[in-house]
Amino acid sequence: MRPVIAILLCSLVLFLPACIPYGATHEYEEIGLSLSAQGSGRLAVAVLDARPYINPNEKSPKFVGVQRDAIGLPFNVETRSGRPFADDGLLVIARALQARGFDTSSVITSNHDAPDAVRQRLQASGTRSLMVRIVDWKLDSYDSSKLYFDLDAQVLSASGDVLGRSRVLGANEIKGNGLDPVGFAKLAGPTLFKTKAEELLNDPAIVSALR
Numbered sequence: 001m002r003p004v005i006a007i008l009l010c011s012l013v014l015f016l017p018a019c020i021p022y023g024a025t026h027e028y029e030e031i032g033l034s035l036s037a038q039g040s041g042r043l044a045v046a047v048l049d050a051r052p053y054i055n056p057n058e059k060s061p062k063f064v065g066v067q068r069d070a071i072g073l074p075f076n077v078e079t080r081s082g083r084p085f086a087d088d089g090l091l092v093i094a095r096a097l098q099a100r101g102f103d104t105s106s107v108i109t110s111n112h113d114a115p116d117a118v119r120q121r122l123q124a125s126g127t128r129s130l131m132v133r134i135v136d137w138k139l140d141s142y143d144s145s146k147l148y149f150d151l152d153a154q155v156l157s158a159s160g161d162v163l164g165r166s167r168v169l170g171a172n173e174i175k176g177n178g179l180d181p182v183g184f185a186k187l188a189g190p191t192l193f194k195t196k197a198e199e200l201l202n203d204p205a206i207v208s209a210l211r
Contacts, residue, residue, distance in 0.1 A: 024067045024075065024076075024077045024078075024182060024185075024186075025077065025078055025079060025080040026064050026065070026077055026078075026079065026080060026139075026185070026186055026189040026190060027079075027080040027081075027186070027190055028064070028079055028080070028081070028085065028088040028089070028092065028189070028190050028193060029079070029080070029081045029083070029088045029091055029092065030190075031092045031190050031193060031194050031197075032092075032095075032096070032194075033092060033093065033095075033096035033194060033197055033198055033201070034096075034198060035096050035097065035099075035100050035198070035201055035202060036202045036207050037097070037100055037102075037201070037202075037206065037207045037210040037211070038100050038101055038211075039097075039100065039101050039102045039210055039211065040101045040102070040103070041102065041103065041127070041128065042102075042103045042104075042105065042125075042127040042128070043097060043102045043103065043104050043105075043127065043128055043129065043130060043210070044104070044105050044106075044107055044122050044125035044127055044128070044129035044130070045090060045093060045094045045097065045104050045105070045106055045107065045129065045130045045131075045132075046090070046106075046107040046108075046109050046118050046121070046122055046129070046130070046131050046132070047086045047087075047089040047090040047093065047109065047131075047132045047133075047134065048086060048109045048111075048113060048115060048118050048131065048132070048133045048134070049061055049084060049085060049086035049109070049111040049134050050111070050115070050133045050134060050135050051111070051134060051135065051136055051137065051138075054111045055111075059076065060076070060078060061084035061085060061086065061110075061111050062078035062079045062082065062083065062084055062085060063076055063077070063078055063085065063138075064077050064078060064079060064085055064137065064138070064139060064189060065077045065137075065138045065139030065140060065141065065147075065185075065189060066138070066139075066140050066141070067141050067182060067185055068140075068141065068142040072142060074140070077139070077141075077185070077189070084111070085134065085137065086109060086111070086134060087108065089132065089134065089193075089197070090106055090108070091106075092193075092197070093130075093132060093197065093201070094106050096201075097130075102210075105125060107121050107122055107125070107129075115131075115133065118131060119131060119156065119160060120160075122156060122160075123156065123158070123159070123160045125158075126158055127158055128155065128156065128157060128158060128163070128210075129155070129156045130153065130154070130155055130156075130206075130210070131153065131154050131156065132151065132152070132153045132200070132201075133151070133152050133153075134150075134151060135150035135151065135152065135169070136148050136149055136150035136169070137149055137150075137151070137193075139185060139188065139189045139192070141182075141184070141185035141188070144173060144174060144175050145173070145174045145184070145185055145188050146171060146172070146173045146174070147171065147172045147173075147174065147188075147189075147192050148171050149168065149169060149170060149171075149172070149192075149196055150167075150168075150169035150170075151167065151168050151169070151196055151197070151200050152165065152166065152167040152168075152169075152200075153165060153166050153167070153200050153201060153203075153206055155206055155209035155210055163209035164203075164205040164206050164208055164209030164210075165205060165206075166200055166201075166203030166205050166206050167200070168196050168199050168200045172192070174188055174192070
């Protein structure tokens with residue numbers, strides 16, 4: 001009996017590391033957004049990470065969710081680029097706006113920045129601007145995935161007045177792939193960001209303000 005137990009223990013030791021999704025990353029920087037707004041003028045763009053759990057004691061600015069191992073323990077998932085999630089979002093949004101004719105300038109932010117400070121920096125550009133805040137974004141994946149999201153956007157005039165705003169928030173459960181939950185989550189996270197960002201920025205209030 002003892003040899004059998006020893007074999008089982010050895011098998012467990014070998015099996016567990018393969019099930020632990022340590023170092024998992026999701027690719028956000030290559031997302032292509034389909035936007036409705038069309039323009040040709042200058043536009044300053046900022047994306048601010050306002051998630052309350054992004055701080056030195058909890059999660060890194062690169063954090064995009066958790067992937068659970070075979071026994072349900074959560075491991076952090078970060079951006080594949082190694083950049084803060086807000087920076088990947090800024091790259092994706094600015095690129096999509098450029099494709100729609102806007103002459104964009106990117107304003108890099110830190111999760112330590114207050115929203116008013118970011119607005120002042122956008123106003124200093126002397127042109128219209130778009131500010132997107134990430135209030136919540138976390139994909140919790142096991143045999144299925146649940147996304148917690150809260151994104152808001154404001155279009156500001158050169159003088160700082162709000163010309164239009166929109167918001168998308170909630171929690172969506174997505175049926176997963178029990179045979180490959182890690183692979184499923186890798187696709188689900190970026191796909192959901194595309195969907196939510198397009199919903200946010202294609203809101204009629206934002207499209208009208210960007211004209």
